[in-house]
Amino acid sequence: MIDKSHPLSSLDDWEDDLLRRYPDPKSGATPQVADGSFVAPGTTFDSSTLAPARPADEFRDYAKEARASVKEFYRLNHHHQTYEFVESKRNQYLGLNRCRMGIWQTMEYLNTLVDDSDPDIDLPQIEHLLQTGEAIRKDGRPRWFILAGVIHDLGKILCLWGEPQWAVVGDTFPVGCRFSDKIVFPEFFADNPDSKNPAYQSELGIYQPNCGLDNVRMSWGHDEYLYHVVKDYLPQPALYMIRFHSFYPAHREMQYDHLMNEVDREMFQWVRDFNKYDLYTKRDERMDVSALRPFYEELIAEYFPDSLCW
Ligand SMILES: [Fe+2]
Numbered sequence: 003m004i005d006k007s008h009p010l011s012s013l014d015d016w017e018d019d020l021l022r023r024y025p026d027p028k029s030g031a032t033p034q035v036a037d038g039s040f041v042a043p044g045t046t047f048d049s050s051t052l053a054p055a056r057p058a059d060e061f062r063d064y065a066k067e068a069r070a071s072v073k074e075f076y077r078l079n080h081h082h083q084t085y086e087f088v089e090s091k092r093n094q095y096l097g098l099n100r101c102r103m104g105i106w107q108t109m110e111y112l113n114t115l116v117d118d119s120d121p122d123i124d125l126p127q128i129e130h131l132l133q134t135g136e137a138i139r140k141d142g143r144p145r146w147f148i149l150a151g152v153i154h155d156l157g158k159i160l161c162l163w164g165e166p167q168w169a170v171v172g173d174t175f176p177v178g179c180r181f182s183d184k185i186v187f188p189e190f191f192a193d194n195p196d197s198k199n200p201a202y203q204s205e206l207g208i209y210q211p212n213c214g215l216d217n218v219r220m221s222w223g224h225d226e227y228l229y230h231v232v233k234d235y236l237p238q239p240a241l242y243m244i245r246f247h248s249f250y251p252a253h254r255e256m257q258y259d260h261l262m263n264e265v266d267r268e269m270f271q272w273v274r275d276f277n278k279y280d281l282y283t284k285r286d287e288r289m290d291v292s293a294l295r296p297f298y299e300e301l302i303a304e305y306f307p308d309s310l311c312w
């Protein structure tokens with residue numbers, strides 16, 4: 003039986019399904035470029051050389067084989083993520099007046115998220131965060147990059163405040179304009195009330211050409227929320243990684259270029275660079291949380307105050 007408000011047995015089911023849609027090109031886990039070669043870790047690559055999106059029939063196979071729970075999750079997400087819904091969540095959360103917590107404290111708080119996943123199989127959330135940070139660290143990337151990796155999913159604490167899964171995780175996309183048919187399960191947008199709003203039916207909808215993503219309303223989730231919490235403290239590429247890491251329609255499917263400005267295009271090279279760590283570092287390998295803690299506490303203190311507004 004699929005629970006209608008929480009169809010996924012674990013938030014990680016969404017990410018596991020992303021791995022099915024975008025399999026690791028090779029165990030080195032680096033993005034493939036058009037000539038079939040691979041980008042060396044640490045290389046900033048030109049997005050124009052990325053391999054084109056997978057052929058349509060592969061995408062259909064992906065959709066056909068998706069688990070019923072994942073499909074239900076996307077059905078709810080695409081039905082309910084309207085412009086109005088996004089505005090209401092922004093009003094509810096972006097005043098950042100719920101509590102004050104330090105970053106490590108928030109990592110421990112996220113770790114209290116209890117879902118229906120199997121504790122013998124699924125690692126605690128904090129170990130997933132550390133896996134991403136450690137993979138970036140092993141590749142010798144900048145310290146702010148490691149920090150972005152270790153915190154990028156902290157916005158999932160929205161689940162602890164009663165938000166349904168479909169309003170916390172899932173691929174993100176702009177609202178206020180036509181939904182791209184390259185968004186996963188595009189057919190589910192037929193039930194979205196915005197699909198009947200005449201103002202939102204063109205490619206640009208309510209936006210100006212190349213207005214920049216900062217002026218675009220994205221579907222609501224953990225990415226946008228965390229961006230607002232940390233936006234005063236991290237360098238711009240880290241903020242793009244955090245804000246747009248679930249924007250698969252853009253960073254993987256190359257959609258919505260007409261809304262991007264030059265800064266977005268440049269920064270999306272970092273978002274793509276980050277995506278390989280986000281997608282391909284989840285392994286069964288356990289993390290020694292107490293041994294790693296001093297390194298991360300020091301890194302956190304380099305960029306953040308002792309407590310932040312959430
Ligand atoms: Fe995420």
Ligand SMILES: [Fe+2]
Nearest residue numbers: 154155280281
């Ligand atoms: Fe993630």
